[in-house]
Ligand SMILES: Nc1ncnc2c1ncn2[C@@H]1O[C@H](COP(=O)(O)OP(=O)(O)O)[C@@H](O)[C@H]1O
């Protein structure tokens with residue numbers, strides 16, 4: 139059979155999009171908090187105030203005329219990332235890792251002229267990549283030097299860790315590995331591999347590519363199971379704090395591991411994707427229920443992290 | 454869990470269905486459209502210049518015939534005295550006035566109703582043969598024509614056809630010339646044929662009628678009828694083609710060889726007949742009933758609007774039906790279309806172009822637009838100007854396709870202009886982004902999904918019973934609204950989830 143019966147999904151505790159929208163994101167995420175999450179610059183400001191580290195912001199382009207100052211922002215930098223402030227799904231993000239004469243080298247090796255880069259920034263400002271086509275801002279930030287654990291299982295890009303946080307309790311996590319197809323970005327929609335993570339230990343479980351399970355990285359061929367995510371407990375407590383800070387009941391937290399700076403917060407998502415369940419081979423619903431039942435006794439961040447490490451361990 | 458949507462949905466569907474049932478059960482609105490229109494207004498308008506003296510206008514007016522009844526006649530003729538002369542099925546209105554000057558205008562109006570098949574009385578006048586009235590050289594010529602027609606035929610039917618052909622031979626024809634003037638009208642020829650057939654004792658006649666379909670100026674249909682084997686057989690008096698019996702769609706206005714209108718004391722006579730098909734019988738009865746028992750309901754219904762506005766609403770009311778379908782496809786099935794209501798608007802365009810042409814035109818427009826869009830990419834234009842350039846080229850393509858297909862005689866291609874061009878432009882831009890961001894496979898998926906959704910919407914929206922129901926019973930849209938509310942709170946699995954999350958359900962077992 140190519141499909142499962144609804145009853146089987148229900149027994150598996152699968153959270154699907156209708157239910158996520160109707161019972162979680164719409165109910166638990168207050169409308170007025172959305173701008174904090176949808177705008178990456180606002181998120182940066184919010185979390186920096188409370189001491190969470192983020193990739194350094196090099197510069198900001200808010201209006202077309204400022205695009206001329208791009209050279210000034212970039213100076214002699216070789217490693218940087220250009221992003222739309224209100225983008226999603228990796229859209230409009232360019233990751234650079236070098237220069238060649240007047241041109242910039244993308245992480246996939248292609249060169250981009252300064253002129254082309256400026257045009258891309260103008261497209262971002264025009265709202266080409268933003269939610270609903272609204273005019274947007276572009277910003278330049280530091281390129282993360284990712285931790286060498288994932289060296290062998292990342293193709294020309296930075297892997298990130300996605301943690302679903304429900305009522306400020308981390309409930310499920312995955313590592314996302316860029317592939318040739320995902321073009322240096324770790325977004326599943328673009329073709330990155332998602333790898334489930336054991337909440338208790340931070341060790342990777344199995345992976346998914348699209349909707350199908352995989353055990354090796356499609357480009358490097360390395361096994362993706364059994365890798366240890368460094369600073370695991372710290373990542374969980376960072377995620378839990380983001381839940382507190384935003385007041386969002388159902389949140390996706392994107393973290394990266396910098397070789398030197400340690401865990402950095404990349405962005406927050408008010409409507410995180412659901413494929414994380416496939417990566418973990420487990421449904422979200424039972425975990426969400428468990429948190430809902432016991433949330434009132436979990437006051438401190440440490441309590442919540444311990445709770446999720448104990449309860450959501452892989453079997 | 455908040456249940457108010459349930460109560461609202463219940464109330465809405467109760468209201469909608471209640472009104473619907475009231476209209477069907479109490480007022481008798483038909484639930485399915487009667488397949489044929491069965492009431493027509495027929496109007497003949499006569500104009501002429503009066504000479505200043507006494508005027509007498511004789512007009513042949515339609516009478517009852519096999520399946521049609523004429524009733525509610527009215528004659529608009531200020532200052533004229535009117536008498537109606539009836540002889541069997543022949544009816545004439547005779548207007549007369551002592552003296553009249555200048556432009557005169559007279560109207561005849563009647564309502565024609567189709568009788569249900571079971572009420573059909575036997576209604577056919579006895580065939581009669583008029584005296585042929587030939588003598589001398591004329592008689593010889595007439596007999597010669599008859600002989601020639603007979604020699605070329607095997608039975609009555611082919612003989613009549615031969616006779617029509619002989620009479621219509623291009624002039625000069627030595628056989629026909631002695632009997633027919635060079636500029637003889639159809640009526641003159643028909644009269645001649647009637648007289649020739651009278652030599653054999655075969656009853657024949659000419660009838661004039663109009664097609665019962667909406668028209669401002671009906672074209673007169675002439676039928677030459679010959680009584681054979683107990684029935685009147687119809688022939689086209691020019692081509693000799695055999696026609697089926699007086700069709701139901703044809704109202705005979707008069708018979709015989711006289712013109713429709715003759716005017717004594719006037720000149721420049723013009724007569725034109727207009728036909729307007731109207732609501733079906735049952736519907737008309739229901740509206741009449743509604744007017745008396747519930748005047749507000751009818752007064753504030755779509756039927757109170759001018760006919761042209763009604764036609765606009767016939768289309769507009771279909772949009773919610775298409776939108777509802779999209780809701781189902783997206784929220785219950787889980788198909789990702791590009792743009793939420795884009796498929797509905799495309800489906801509306803398909804209604805005009807018809808589906809196969811619609812798909813061809815849509816795909817070619819999108820492909821052309823994408824080509825332009827990719828070329829524009831090199832120019833590095835800003836977003837909004839770029840969209841405008843694509844919009845301009847989309848319109849350019851529309852014009853080009855219309856002109857080209859028009860020259861090729863492909864009528865449907867011309868209707869490309871009905872595609873919503875702004876939507877088309879946004880679709881092109883979106884496809885282009887999807888292409889760049891997610892690759893050709895995803896673009897193809899979105900394109901096919903959108904087209905499939907548009908096709909589904911088209912099939913539902915162009916299905917006649919649907920259009921009829923939402924127009925006659927717009928309250929059904931309230932029921933659709935209720936269902937949309939329910940789907941809006943549906944938190945179960947979509948069909949696509951069943952495929953997507955299959956792996957998890959397996960592991961669990
Ligand atoms: N500063 C950075 N350095 C390196 N890679 C980055 C950086 N920012 C983003 N990326 C890459 O782009 C992907 C998407 O970035 P993210 O900020 O999560 O935006 P989005 O909202 O589009 O998902 C990340 O998973 C990562 O692979």
Ligand SMILES: [Mg+2]
Nearest residue numbers: 227228392405
């Ligand atoms: Mg992200």
